[in-house]
Amino acid sequence: MARALIIFGSTTGNTENTAERIGGILSAKGLEVTVENVSDVTLGNESDYDLVLYGCSTWGEDEIELQDDFIDYYEAMDKAALSGKKVGVFGCGDSAYTYFCGAVDAIEEKVRQIGGKLVAEGLKIDGEPDDYEAEIDAWAEQVAAA
Template structure:
C-alpha cells in the first residue's frame, strides 16, 4: 500500500481542515495516510513515504509570509527527504492580498530545488475551504492518481 504524509501549518484551522479532508480522500483511494502538524514535523520525516503533501496558509501584505509554525520547517527543508519523491502543495489565503497563497508558490519552488517531483499544480483556496469542497476533492483525487 502506498503511503502519504500530509504536513500542514494552520493558524485559523482552515488549512488543518483542508489537510484532514485531503487525507480522507487519499485514504478512500487506498493510500495509508499520516496527517501531521508542521510543529511536530522535522525535515527527514518524509523518508518512507511515497507521496508528501504540504499545506500552508499565507500572511502578509508587503511580502510572502508563511504560517508561523511553518517557517522553521521551510528554512530547514533542504534536509527533507524529497529526492525523486512525489509532492503536492496546497494552501489557504485571501485573494485581496498581493501575495495570494504565495506560500504555495514558495514551497513549490523549494521542492523543485531539492529534487521533489510536483504531481499537481498547487491548490490555492480563497477564504473558507467549505466553499471549495469540490475543488479540494478533485485536487486530492488527481494527486492520489499520480
C-alpha cells in the same frame, strides 16, 4: 500499500481542515495516510512515504509570509528527504492580498530546488475551504492518481 504524509501549518484551522479532508480522500483511494502538524514533524521522515503533501496558509499583504509554525521547517527544507519524491502543495489565503497563496508558490519552488517531483499544480483556496470542497476533492483525486 502506498503511504502519504500530509504536513500542514494552520493558524485559523482552515489549512488543518483542508489537510484532513484531503487525507480522507486519499485514504478512501487506498493510501495509508498520516496527517501531521508541521511543528510535530521531524525532517527526514519524509523518506518513509511515497507521497508528501504540504499545506500552508499565507499571511502578509506586502510580502509572502508563511504560517508561523511552518517557517522553521521551510528554512530547513533542504534537509527534507524529497529528492525524487512525489510532492503536492496546497494552502489557504486571501485573494485581496498581493501575493495570494504565495506560500504555495514558495514551497513549490523549494521542492523543485531539492529535487522533489510536483504531481499537481498547487491548490490555492481563497478564504473558507468549505466554499471549495469540489476543488479540494478534485485536487485530492488528482494527487491520489499520481
